[in-house]
Structures are given as structure tokens and as C-alpha cells.
Amino acid sequence: MIRKEIVLPATREDVWEALTEPERLEDWFANDVDLDLRPGGGASFRWSNGEERHATVTEIDPERRLAFEWDDEGAVEFTLDDDVDGTRLVVIESSPQWSTALDLQASALSCV
Secondary structure, three states, rough: EEEEEEEOOOOOHHHHHHHHHHHHEEEOOOOOEEEEEOOEEEEEEOOOOOOOEEEEEEEOOOOOEEEEEEEOEEEEEEEEEOOEEEEEEEEEEEEEHHHHHHHHHHHHHHHH
């Protein structure tokens, strides 16, 4: 599991739109985005290098929480909270590949 927390100098509404509107996602995440923003809705993200990932929306609480399950295993959660400096965004991504990679890294570092 990877957890990242950041405070963005923007309102929760603006951050939510950047996470949920395909045109806004295309500004910073993928080159082409299709998103059906409801539980069970599909999401497709395509990049200019030919990579493509698909997901299913598992949870949505407008301007508070969004969660996906990736079709190729793993999940990502976005949680938004007000902060004195804007919006606190917490992103948690879990994937069997992350667990394996982190276990291998821990094993390698324990030998140092």
C-alpha cells in the first residue's frame, strides 16, 4: 500500500472536479479519459504511449471520497478534507505488486 497526503491551495470543489471530470483529468493524469461517475460505473484511462487501464468506481461521496478498483488488480482511494491552507488530499493505492515490491525491498535492506 502506498499512501500520499498533500495540501492543495484549492477548494474541495476544485480538487473534486480535477479528480472526477474527464476534461480535467486529461489536463494532469491521462491523455484520454472516460468516466461513469457512479458506484459500479466504468473508467478508462489512456496514455499517448499506448498504455490503457480500466477501473470500476466502488465508492463516491461528492467532494469527500472517491474509490476505484483497477481491472488488473489493486485499488485507489481519494479522500478530501478542508484544511486552513486549502484542501487536504489523501491518496491510498493498494496493489499486490506494491506489497511484493515492498517486501523485496525490506528484505534487501535488512541485509545491509
